[in-house]
Amino acid sequence: MSRDMSRWKIGQGKQTNSIRLEILVVDETYAGHYTCDCQYTGSVEPARAERILRVVSQAKVLPFQSSYTTTLTEGDRMVLRCQAAGIPKPVTYWTRTGGSSSIIRNYGISKPGETIEFTSVLAQDAGEYMCMAENRLGVDYWPVTVAVRHKPISKIYVTVPIAQNPCNVHLYCEVSANPATEATQISWSVGTPATPLLADSRIQLVYMNGGNTRFSVLNFNPILASDLNKKYTCNAYNSLGTVVTEYTLNESAIVTGESFAYLKCR
Template identity: 45%
Template structure:
């Protein structure tokens, strides 16, 4: 079933909004020519003749969504135009479109900048069911850079510096520094973290490098590769969990990347929680006089010990492994434990019976129940094996093979007696 851009957890439906961001490759943020204003407007300042590269990244991108680049010109009455169709440029003489470094990203490249490229650039994630697409914008300004007069060759740079001073947004501009690979700043990054269920948790990652590293997170261990509401990849230096849950537990890896290389930092998130109990199959049924296997799966932290797991029946009370028709096995799989109940075999008296698996740890107790139903045919066990006795009765087969031989021998004996 296609859930579109909806996220389902514990029976609740929550809308998930795509997160759109722009990675400035050329010029990059460390040059001082990508300027963020207090009103959240971001302006990129380029020089005539240089190459401009912007990468639009969409995190938690819905299925069947598409990434569109648009431009609204500042010249001639604010003319708007669509730049791309998927990974195809609508005007290859002006725009170069390609796949970005991330899975859901589109790279926009201007090979040689001039005044006609100046305008408001918008990257949109368009998807079914959205009233307004998720979007992010960049203002591109174009400045002239003289190559003849050495005194005036830095005119555009000086203009950038003056503007930033006026706006109290002074940043270093074109400082010549050696380029370095990203390095994780460990004292500002999270180590392995333990939390109780419903706690608020923040995982942080800090990195340094030149150019400034691009930081993002991926989940590499746990019940899923999804990071809560963010999808399979979360940009930024931190992940926030409001009321952390058991299924948030796992390993999270922070990646810091720039043009010189990559660094990573692993954080293990452990969540203490009461038992969560499930019985497989959910709706057990079997043919009479065939075996039935029920597997009770228990996820808990701290884990549930064998004496704290027990089976009960609504008809006979506690179920033990001491009866000839019952077998119980306890399997240890770390924080996941399994209790396997075998009924050998199922009788007509078992149909309609409710069986309950209960488990307890220091944080609480939980249980799950199923009702045994009768099936007109054999239902294989959860491990795929046959549930009914299919052993070959060799005695009957041997007798059937021997009877013709006996009859032939008797006929010959009668024939020879008459001779």
């Protein structure tokens, strides 16, 4: 028991000729066996009372020993920490609550223990991770957001024309990057050798902002037979690198069950 008398005091009990031990600030060091001996006037043997004190506390994450929101560059080593206190000692584990997947890479749906470690962090590891500390008295939560700086990752896909406007075809270049790519950092070219594509009365270039994911759209209105069977290239870059993605636009991508001539695009 602590010798710090500011944390406990002995005083009059509720009944006459009784005393009381009052612990003002309880922690695990006070757990144990307590004995009270009282020697009354005229009695030969002291009166004795014994009590056992068990100390418990709800699981609680320790903020100053745990990770906060962090930003890394792809390839860096990443360690997320989460320390917790409680009596009984909490069980600590991690889940992934935000990002491209609910799976923690290399670990699965959940990761037991106080740390998550990646020797080389990837763009796909960005997102929110939730630490949970649990004992029989309750659960505490500690979210950590991870941002990963990386060069662009892109893919190209085409939208199927709608029946009301079958000759209007959109070719999308979806670019995920951190820092995000601006409109001037995404460009299109066509053919071999590649010729830069510029907007005109028939082809529009549309840029859409979706946070760290941006879209550059080739809007063919109308699309012509001369646009088909060509290689379209999307070039995107940021301060960390460049990506080049190619896509061959053919008839089967925009027409199902009929020939392109059936669309009667002029």
